[in-house]
Amino acid sequence: MSFLGDTFSKRVLESKYGARVTVHDRDTFSKHQMVLKLRGSPRRSYVLDEDWQQEFVKRRALKEGDEIGVGWYTPSNVPSKAMFTFSVLKRAGQPAALYDQESV
Numbered sequence: 001m002s003f004l005g006d007t008f009s010k011r012v013l014e015s016k017y018g019a020r021v022t023v024h025d026r027d028t029f030s031k032h033q034m035v036l037k038l039r040g041s042p043r044r045s046y047v048l049d050e051d052w053q054q055e056f057v058k059r060r061a062l063k064e065g066d067e068i069g070v071g072w073y074t075p076s077n078v079p080s081k082a083m084f085t086f087s088v089l090k091r092a093g094q095p096a097a098l099y100d101q102e103s104v
Contacts, residue, residue, distance in 0.1 A: 012036050018049060022083040024073070025060075031083070032056075048084070056086065065092030 011019040018037030025032065035050040056062065067090040074082040 012038055012046070021048070023048065023056075023070075024083050024085050025056075026085050026087040027060075034084075060088060062088070063092055066090065 018035040021034055021036045023032045023034050024030075032055045033050070034048045034052060034055070037047050037049050038044055039047050062068070066088060069085075069087045069089045071085045072082065073085050
């Protein structure tokens with residue numbers, strides 16, 4: 001995940017506990033603290049941990065077939081303020097919503 005920056009990526013890769021990140025819900029204008037971890041072997045993947053189920057799946061009533069968007073945003077290139085952004089792009093069985101990165 002080179003877009004995270006070398007220092008932050010190194011923290012995630014080297015720590016079994018991961019690294020704390022902010023996730024901004026663009027639809028509800030709320031911010032949530034999560035932990036980004038690298039899991040698995042041999043197929044490794046990045047996961048957002050620490051209440052993802054409660055903070056996003058249950059709170060936003062996500063269902064199978066819903067489409068979400070997750071991005072990385074660094075305001076004015078200030079790495080200390082960087083965060084993930086989250087949005088529900090499409091609910092299962094409904095037309096897609098517009099996703100505008102500029103409105104973060």
